[in-house]
Amino acid sequence: MRTTVRRRVLGAVAASVTAVALIPGVSVTASADPEWKPKTPPLSTPWTDQVGPDNALPEYPRPQLTRDEWRNLNGVWEFAGADSLDTPPVGETLDERILVPYPVESALSGIQRTEDRMWYRRTFEVPRGWDVGDGRRDDRLMLHFGAVDYDSQVWVNGKLMAVHRGGFDKFSVDVTDALNRRGPQEILVGVEDLTDATWQAVGKQRRTPDRGIFYTGSSGIWQTVWMEPVAPKHITELEMAPDLADGSLKLNVESAGGEATVEAIAYDGRREVGRVRGPANSDLRLPVPDAKLWSPDDPFLYDLKVRLYDRGRHAVDQAESYFGMREIGMKPGADGKLRMTLNGEIVFHMSTLDQGYWPDGIYTAPTDEALAFDLEQHKRLGFNTVRKHIKVEPDRWFYHADRLGLLVWQDMPSMKADPNNPPVYAQKQWESELHRMVEEHDHWTSVVVWVPFNEGWGEWDREATGRIADEIKAQDPSRLVNAHSGVNCCDSKGDSGKGDMIDHHAYVGPAQPAPDENRVSADGEHGGFGLEVEGHMWFGEGHAYEMTDSKEALTRRYVENQREVLASAQSCGISGAVYTQITDVEHEVNGFFTYDRQVEKMDFDQVRAINEEIIAEADGSGTGTEPPGPGTPGADGIHYYPFSEGSGTTTADEVGDADGTFVGNPTWTEGREGSGLQFDGSSSVDTGASLLDTTGNYSVAAWVKLDSRGGFATAVSQDGSSDSGFFLQYSGADDRFAFSFVGIRATAPEPPETGRWYHLVGVRDVVSGTLKLYVDGQEVASRTACTGSDAQGNTVIGRAKFGGNPVDHWRGGIDQVHVFDRALPADEVAALHQSGR
Secondary structure, three states: OOOOEEEOOHHHHOOOOOOOOOOOOOOOOOOOOOOOOOOOOOOOOOOHHHOOOOOOOOOOOOOOOEOOOOEEOOEEEEEEEOOOOOOOOOOEEEOEEEEEOOOOOOOOOOOOOOOOEEEEEEEEOOOOOOOEOOOOOOEEEEEEEOOEEOEEEEEEOOEEEEEEEOOOOOEEEEOHHHOOOOOOEEEEEEEEOOHHHOOOOOOOEEOOOOOOOOEEOOOEEOOOEEEEEEOOOEEEEEEEEEEOOOOEEEEEEEEEOOOOEEEEEEEEOOEEEEEEEEEOOOEEEEEOOOOOEOOOOOOOOEEEEEEEEOOOOOEEEEEEEEEOEOOEEEEEOOOOOEEEEEOOEEOOEEEEEEOOOEOOOEOOOOOHHHHHHHHHHHHHOOOOEEEEOOOOOOHHHHHHHHHHOOEEEEEOOOOOOOOOOOOHHHHHHHHHHHHHHHHHHOOOOOEEEEEOEEOOOOOOOHHHHHHHHHHHHHHOOOOEEOOEEOOOOOOOOOOOOOOOEEEEEOOOOOOOOOOOOOOEEEEEEEEOEEOOOOOOOOOOOOEOOEEOOOHHHHHHHHHHHHHHHHHHHHHOOEEEEEEEOOEOEOOEOOOOEOOOOOOEOOOHHHHHHHHHHHHHHOOOOOOOOOOOOOOOOOOOOOEEEOOOOOOOOEEOOOOOOOOEEEEOOOEEEEOOOOEEEEEEOOOEEEOOOOOOOOOOOEEEEEEEEEOOOOOOEEEEEEOOOOOOOOEEEEEOOOOEEEEEEOOEEEEOOOOOOOOOEEEEEEEEEOOOOEEEEEEOOEEEEEEEOOOOOOOOOOEEEOOEEEOOEEEOOOEEEEEEEEEEOOOOOHHHHHHHHHHOO
16 A cells, blocks of 8 residues: 555644534634645636635535534645555554645645545544533534545544445535544545546546546545534435425425424515425425515525424424525427426526636635636626536535526536447446436526436437436426437437437537427537637647637627527527537636636627527517528529539539639549549639528539548538538548538438449428438438528538638549529439439
8 A cells, every 4th residue: 555654643633623604604724734735726716825724615515404513624634645445544644735625636735636546634523512422412423525536435533434436426424423432533535536447427527638628637525524413313405396386395304313393484584484394204385475486587595494393392403494486397489489488488598518627626616706706707798597517516506506596407427438338337326326416406496407418428328318318307307307418419329309308519500409399409519619818728729619819709709609599599499508618628718718717708798798689589489580482493503513614724604603713623534424523632613602592492412422431521512701501511420421510410321432423412491490411312311400500601612611711622523513592302302313413
């Protein structure tokens, strides 16, 4: 074992602790040790220098179940890395000092390195007056851990008191029977965290963070450690669910220690509004007549006092809490599309992606003020929703969301993204942790959506995803279940058809899934516009889905993109959209703030204005616009390029007047019929004009031949300001032909053969809101795409545009290109293919 220790008397390292107030809390005197020193983080936040032994998250950690007596055990602990946890260093002093509760990888911990296994140690004394462990009273001493990542064991005075698995859920230990009669008490916590070397739930943590979307790991104790005395019969949890239909709060006061009676009283300020009395551990109805409803515009919260009675009138325990009266649901809008509702009214969920990372504390915000800061900025920016992305925050984060008025989509931290399915034991463990997450957070007013899976990371099969969505809904019927955010993306096993939501991701997007009869739709991730700010980046360079060069350009692209969100909400019926993201994170520079929270990267007034416009106008009424006209009849279309010249550097448009000019060096070759063009992966033909209204109906057709597969290759596209409005292409990501918008691809079922001519037709039908792909006269794929981008640049043969740059040049032959200003029906596509033109 690598643990380095030296023996000394236990009491020598003990330090007294003093009580702190209830919410919001005050400072606490912790085990200060002059040997502890913070490390220097790559970036410092405004709160970095406020953190120390006397100010390590001293606030009351459990805002929805508060008691007067408690002690905070955050502060300086002894620490040592270990090769094994087989032999706890009982009674031994560990050589290093760590500031709990900051992860070992963080600068604030004072360690700032990775350890697979580690020991924490400190001592404490039971405060006078608690009367636990002294033989005179039978009160119990509970030791609480907010979260420890990942496998942990807790020893008190040399006795193993608990073993826990899971890095995102809280756990409590009754340590009464291990206490000494008086004097110092020793706590040892052993932790093993192998992060993505195993199948444990990790979210975006990685042992080796990349320069992309995966970040530094956070091992060990990373949420508050504290203790409190409780009676043998005591309240353990409050299950609360508002019921607006009968004007009540469904309340279950869970308790330990045997049968008991509870009394709960709700208050509006000092005014009592309702009370209920009944047995503990059973469903009760607390009346809340004429309820004041909680919403982002008015986040009103009732106070709650709960007493537990053993027998007669003597209360053996009492606690305070709060709740909001609100209801999440779904109903059709005036346009007939199913949408999300809050308190019976359609409310668009305008959200950011919130990763919850900090350059100084990694997984742990440096202070409670910092923890609240990101949420406060959501409100300042005009957002009403936050998607907590595959991380679970401490309880105080949810308290801040409740009091500020933010709707929360809560993700379950995923297992690692891996081409192999997780083994069965890992599947079962992950499901267990998922259900614990729901159980521990189903009383927060702000939480309205559960998200079990993200982009297929850790998913093992579509049927299991559907089953899990059903089980979460059964566990908590009062909230919506988003079975799979980004079901269209990445490692997804496909749509299970279950849950309450259809959620697509598109960068830069927005995504445009349409709701069906039973599920609302949402853009689960879009945007990701980036800006580097010198002196405020984790790495020397940054990554984003589209880079900009100034605050003004970044703001402009955000506003443009959000106007497309509004169009998607009005035309497609999406009920929410999630912009990536609130702050930069490590290599990603696509935040409203730099990673250190020091620089505002956009014009926040413009951001707030467009966000508020979306929330106000995405009301389910639709756009009321008429569908486009029928378009020009005939089999030739409005433009036709047969490539019949056989020589030269231009090619004629035989129907219109937009002749094509060679860019690079396409060469003449034998085509599908007569001569055609050969493209070398760097050339194209520019028609010099915008041939199509990409917001209306249209079709494009071409005979194509690939020389090689892999990567993307586009036969026909039309330039937009940043991206092509459409792509008739070969998708290297799918190894299939495709007709695509950014983030949406209608793909052929089989890979193409190289060296063979295929007839491709892409059809955009605004009335049905679809993209259709035909291969050799047969429809092979259809995807929902309610709106198209207004791409007003030139129509181009042989390449595409993405992120402002020419990309995806064709490799092979192209012949017989047609452009139609209408959506071709299937019989005309078949006839066009049969004609060979």
